[in-house]
Amino acid sequence: MGELDLSPVTRLEGHLDFTVDLSDGEVADAQSTSAMFRGFEQILSGRDPKDALVITPRICGVCPSSHNMASARTLDDAFNATVPPNGQRVRNLLLGTETMMSHAAHTYVLFGPDLTNEKYSDHDAYPELVARFEPLEGSSYKKAVKRRVDLTEIHGIFAGKRPHSTFVPAGAPVQPSIQDKAKAASLLSDVQTFLEETVLGCSVERWLANESVDDVLEWIDEDASHANSDVGVIIQYGPELGLTDIGEGPGHFIAYGAYPDSTGEKWLPGGFHDGTIHPLDQEKIKEHVKYSWYSDYEGSKHPFDGITEPEYVEENDAYTWAKCPRYDGKVAEAGPLARMMVDQDPLITDIADEFGVSVFSRVLARVHEIVRLAAKSHEWIDNIDLDAPFMGTFEEPDNTDAFGLTEAARGALGHWVQIRDGEIDKYQVVTPSAWNLSPRDYNDTPGPVEQAVIGTSVPDESNPVEVEHVIRSYDPCIACAVHYSTPDEEFKQEIEPVPAPTES
Numbered sequence: 001m002g003e004l005d006l007s008p009v010t011r012l013e014g015h016l017d018f019t020v021d022l023s024d025g026e027v028a029d030a031q032s033t034s035a036m037f038r039g040f041e042q043i044l045s046g047r048d049p050k051d052a053l054v055i056t057p058r059i060c061g062v063c064p065s066s067h068n069m070a071s072a073r074t075l076d077d078a079f080n081a082t083v084p085p086n087g088q089r090v091r092n093l094l095l096g097t098e099t100m101m102s103h104a105a106h107t108y109v110l111f112g113p114d115l116t117n118e119k120y121s122d123h124d125a126y127p128e129l130v131a132r133f134e135p136l137e138g139s140s141y142k143k144a145v146k147r148r149v150d151l152t153e154i155h156g157i158f159a160g161k162r163p164h165s166t167f168v169p170a171g172a173p174v175q176p177s178i179q180d181k182a183k184a185a186s187l188l189s190d191v192q193t194f195l196e197e198t199v200l201g202c203s204v205e206r207w208l209a210n211e212s213v214d215d216v217l218e219w220i221d222e223d224a225s226h227a228n229s230d231v232g233v234i235i236q237y238g239p240e241l242g243l244t245d246i247g248e249g250p251g252h253f254i255a256y257g258a259y260p261d262s263t264g265e266k267w268l269p270g271g272f273h274d275g276t277i278h279p280l281d282q283e284k285i286k287e288h289v290k291y292s293w294y295s296d297y298e299g300s301k302h303p304f305d306g307i308t309e310p311e312y313v314e315e316n317d318a319y320t321w322a323k324c325p326r327y328d329g330k331v332a333e334a335g336p337l338a339r340m341m342v343d344q345d346p347l348i349t350d351i352a353d354e355f356g357v358s359v360f361s362r363v364l365a366r367v368h369e370i371v372r373l374a375a376k377s378h379e380w381i382d383n384i385d386l387d388a389p390f391m392g393t394f395e396e397p398d399n400t401d402a403f404g405l406t407e408a409a410r411g412a413l414g415h416w417v418q419i420r421d422g423e424i425d426k427y428q429v430v431t432p433s434a435w436n437l438s439p440r441d442y443n444d445t446p447g448p449v450e451q452a453v454i455g456t457s458v459p460d461e462s463n464p465v466e467v468e469h470v471i472r473s474y475d476p477c478i479a480c481a482v483h484y485s486t487p488d489e490e491f492k493q494e495i496e497p498v499p500a501p502t503e504s
Contacts, residue, residue, distance in 0.1 A: 004022055028454070033439075034437060037321045041308045048423065065163075070429075072091070074403055074415040076404065080395060080397075082392035084390065089381075093158060094155060095258060099369070103366045107367060113141075116133050132233065153183075184381050202223065234364070250333055252274045256406060270342065274330065277342060284328040292318055294309055303430060322438055324438040335410055340368065345368070411435060415427070
């Protein structure tokens with residue numbers, strides 16, 4: 001049995017390392033290691049509760065608005081705040097456009113380049129994959145990077161800046177003009193043009209009319225522009241590249257739900273999916289630390305009762321700084337596939353039924369969610385009433401317990417706070433990658449990505465792209481590190497900075 005070290009795979013709130021044990025060319029065991037202690041819970045202790053709005057977005061520079069949203073919803077709960085319809089629309093727009101940004105970055109910058117791996121060089125589609133997805137040079141790669149800027153500008157209009165935008169309890173701190181609204185709509189239209197011309201090869205409305213695998217196959221044959229689009233290429237060649245055969249995961253899904261309207265009803269619902277969809281009960285969320293570098297406790301604890309006391313000991317069985325969340329004791333996958341499964345999206349549920357829960361299903365769920373969000377974001381902008389308020393009312397109590405749940409691009413994100421004498425006594429954060437990249441729990445059950453990697457065939461230990469496909473299909477984070485593997489010996493390489501790509 002040999003060991004394969006993928007370190008770092010990506011950087012997410014610190015470095016992500018991944019170690020697999022190989023037996024007869026197959027992954028026999030896997031360990032996911034978050035290799036940096038974060039400590040934001042300790043930073044927040046003793047502060048004004050509203051400081052969470054400023055501090056928690058610094059947890060992650062890729063999805064800061066998601067933490068803005070979670071902390072704002074936590075304070076809404078703590079302060080018994082009322083959020084007017086305009087406030088909800090602006091919040092939803094900011095969260096939705098950030099998710100679109102993140103999904104585009106993952107599809108084209110993090111995951112897509114793996115399709116140009118030399119493993120596929122003998123495939124007929126390889127020249128086309130390289131032309132589209134090659135890092136810095138691929139035609140679609142460069143267009144996607146450019147369109148992310150448009151979405152960032154929308155954050156500037158409605159939240160002052162990005163990253164680390166301005167959020168507040170009870171709404172949105174903005175009074176946009178008609179010019180602001182028109183500018184945001186124009187920027188979103190530019191993004192939609194990219195989706196229609198490059199990603200889909202058809203209108204957003206035409207793509208969203210697809211509700212089954214059979215519909216998609218008919219769509220492919222309907223027009224050459226569909227087959228030649230980025231999603232058309234992935235649909236046609238993904239199964240041939242083996243993307244439907246790897247990354248099964250635990251088969252359980254969790255979503256907190258997101259994008260509430262003025263009545264509180266969420267556009268994407270929350271729930272737990274284990275073959276049956278159950279209403280979400282946040283009291284069933286518990287964290288284990290048996291294999292984490294924290295002061296141990298028996299069993300599991302709800303975030304309100306959680307303890308975050310670092311305790312790094314090399315001699316014990318712990319191997320990560322990530323805690324281990326479970327829902328009602330069960331392993332659960334978070335992310336766009338989970339959201340689509342809980343929402344019972346007809347297309348994605350049929351793809352998962354036809355091709356299984358796999359790398360292929362996750363990639364298509366992520367692209368499909370971009371398209372759904374693009375259509376919905378136009379609606380949020382159009383419905384902004386410039387003459388109505390954007391902020392509601394709230395009162396700050398001296399003592400209370402509260403929580404805020406939302407959906408980051410990568411999945412279920414929750415904040416929990418206990419306020420005592422007007423200050424934060426305890427603040428706990430459970431991130432999407434804590435769900436997906438969690439270690440083994442108190443019962444020694446591996447986390448979602450660990451389970452998804454185990455059993456993966458690795459024909460070439462010097463090029464374990466299959467394992468990398470599986471890990472990256474969960475979108476651990478944007479790659480800001482060099483990826484390397486050391487099956488036999490230490491490997492080092494100097495990296496020269498490169499200029500940002502320009503659209504050709």
